[in-house]
Amino acid sequence: MANSQNTNGHETQSNGQRMQTTIVIGCDGIRSPIAKWMGFSEPKFVGHCAFRGLASYSGGQPLESRVNYIYGKGLRAGYVPVSSTKVYWFICFNSSSPGPKITDSTVLKKQAKELVENWPQELLNIMDSTPDDTIIRTPLVDRWLWPAISPPVSAGKVVLVGDAWHPMTPNLGQGACCALEDSVVLAKKLARAINSNDTSVEEAFKSYGSERWPRIFPLTIRANLVGSALQWDNPVVCSVRNNIVIPKLVRLGPLLEHTNFTSENL
Ligand SMILES: Cc1cc2nc3c(=O)[nH]c(=O)nc-3n(C[C@H](O)[C@H](O)[C@H](O)COP(=O)(O)OP(=O)(O)OC[C@H]3O[C@@H](n4cnc5c(N)ncnc54)[C@H](O)[C@@H]3O)c2cc1C
Structure with a gap:
C-alpha cells in the first residue's frame, strides 16, 4: 500500500x-x-449504483453487433457483445447510499435480476448466461x-x-x-x-x-x-425523455464527438 x-x-x-x-x-x-x-x-457518491456482468456462450453469442439500451424509471440497463462468445451487460439503479459491500456473487445476481424481473426477455436470458463470479456491484462516484x-x-x-x-x-x-x-x-x-x-x-x-x-x-x-437525466424516476419526465428527447438527440447526432482524442506522435 x-x-x-x-x-x-x-x-x-x-x-x-x-x-x-x-x-x-x-x-x-x-x-x-x-x-x-x-x-x-x-x-462523492452520485446517488446511483451499477451492476455489471459478463455473459458467456461457449457455442457463440447470439446477438447482433450493436449496443442495446433500455430505459426505465430510476433504472436502466444496457448490453453489448464484446467478443464472439461474451456479452457485457450493466444495470444502473438509484440508491440513497452506496450500500454494504456484498461479495457473495449469488446474492449479487439475485439482486440484479430482481431489479429487472419484468424487462425484455433478451436481457434476462443474457443475465442467466452469466457466471455468478463475473457479477460486480459498484457505487458510482466522481x-x-x-x-x-x-x-x-x-x-x-x-x-x-x-x-x-x-x-x-x-x-x-x-x-x-x-x-x-x-x-x-x-x-x-x-x-x-x-x-x-x-x-x-x-x-x-x-x-x-x-x-x-x-x-x-x-x-x-x-x-x-x-x-x-438517465436516472430520473418521475414517470412523466421519463416518458418525455424516452419518447422525445433521446430519439431527437439520436437523430441530431453526432453523439460520440466527446470520444475524439488526437495525440501527437510519441
Ligand atoms: C460501471 C462502470 C462502467 C464503466 N464503463 C466504462 C466504459 O465503458 N468506458 C470507459 O472508458 N470507462 C468506463 N468505466 C471507468 C473505468 O473503469 C475507469 O475509469 C478506469 O478503470 C480507470 O483506470 P485507472 O487505471 O485510473 O484505475 P483502475 O482501473 O482503478 O486501476 C488502478 C489500479 O491500481 C491498483 N492499486 C491501487 N492501490 C494500489 C497500491 N497501493 N499499490 C499498487 N497498486 C495499487 C489497483 O489494484 C488497480 O489495478 C466504467 C466504470 C464503472 C464503475
Missing part, C-alpha cells in the same frame, strides 16, 4: 516495503492514497476538479493519472479512455523533460495537468449530468 510520499526524496511504502523513487506516478484508482496525501477530497479549489495534479515529482485524479461516472464511457489519454500525454511530456534540458520534470507534470484539465473537467460534469 503506497502510504507515504515525499516531494523531494519520494519515499514510498508499498506492502511494508520502502522504496526510494525519483518520480511517483499515482495511477492507483478512485481510492488513491496518493491523491489523498496530495489533498484531494474523497470521490470528483469535480474545480479551478483554484482542487489541488494541482502534481506536487513536485509526484503526479496523478486516471481515476486517481479525475474519477468520473461511466455515463459517457470515458473514464478508462481518459486514463489512457492521460498516460499518452504524460509519457510525451516526461520523455521530453528527461531527454532534454529545456524543461524540468516538475514543469512537465504541470504542463500535463494544464493540457488535460480542459478535457477532464467538462467531461466529468457532463457525465454526471447525463447520468442524472
Whole structure:
C-alpha cells in the first residue's frame, strides 16, 4: 500500500516495503492514497449504483453487433457483445447510499435480476448466461476538479493519472479512455523533460495537468449530468425523455464527438 510520499526524496511504502523513487506516478484508482496525501477530497457518491456482468456462450453469442439500451424509471440497463462468445451487460439503479459491500456473487445476481424481473426477455436470458463470479456491484462516484479549489495534479515529482485524479461516472464511457489519454500525454511530456534540458520534470507534470484539465473537467460534469437525466424516476419526465428527447438527440447526432482524442506522435 503506497502510504507515504515525499516531494523531494519520494519515499514510498508499498506492502511494508520502502522504496526510494525519483518520480511517483499515482495511477492507483478512485481510492488513491496518493491523491489523498496530495489533498484531494474523497470521490462523492452520485446517488446511483451499477451492476455489471459478463455473459458467456461457449457455442457463440447470439446477438447482433450493436449496443442495446433500455430505459426505465430510476433504472436502466444496457448490453453489448464484446467478443464472439461474451456479452457485457450493466444495470444502473438509484440508491440513497452506496450500500454494504456484498461479495457473495449469488446474492449479487439475485439482486440484479430482481431489479429487472419484468424487462425484455433478451436481457434476462443474457443475465442467466452469466457466471455468478463475473457479477460486480459498484457505487458510482466522481470528483469535480474545480479551478483554484482542487489541488494541482502534481506536487513536485509526484503526479496523478486516471481515476486517481479525475474519477468520473461511466455515463459517457470515458473514464478508462481518459486514463489512457492521460498516460499518452504524460509519457510525451516526461520523455521530453528527461531527454532534454529545456524543461524540468516538475514543469512537465504541470504542463500535463494544464493540457488535460480542459478535457477532464467538462467531461466529468457532463457525465454526471447525463447520468442524472438517465436516472430520473418521475414517470412523466421519463416518458418525455424516452419518447422525445433521446430519439431527437439520436437523430441530431453526432453523439460520440466527446470520444475524439488526437495525440501527437510519441
Ligand atoms: C460501471 C462502470 C462502467 C464503466 N464503463 C466504462 C466504459 O465503458 N468506458 C470507459 O472508458 N470507462 C468506463 N468505466 C471507468 C473505468 O473503469 C475507469 O475509469 C478506469 O478503470 C480507470 O483506470 P485507472 O487505471 O485510473 O484505475 P483502475 O482501473 O482503478 O486501476 C488502478 C489500479 O491500481 C491498483 N492499486 C491501487 N492501490 C494500489 C497500491 N497501493 N499499490 C499498487 N497498486 C495499487 C489497483 O489494484 C488497480 O489495478 C466504467 C466504470 C464503472 C464503475
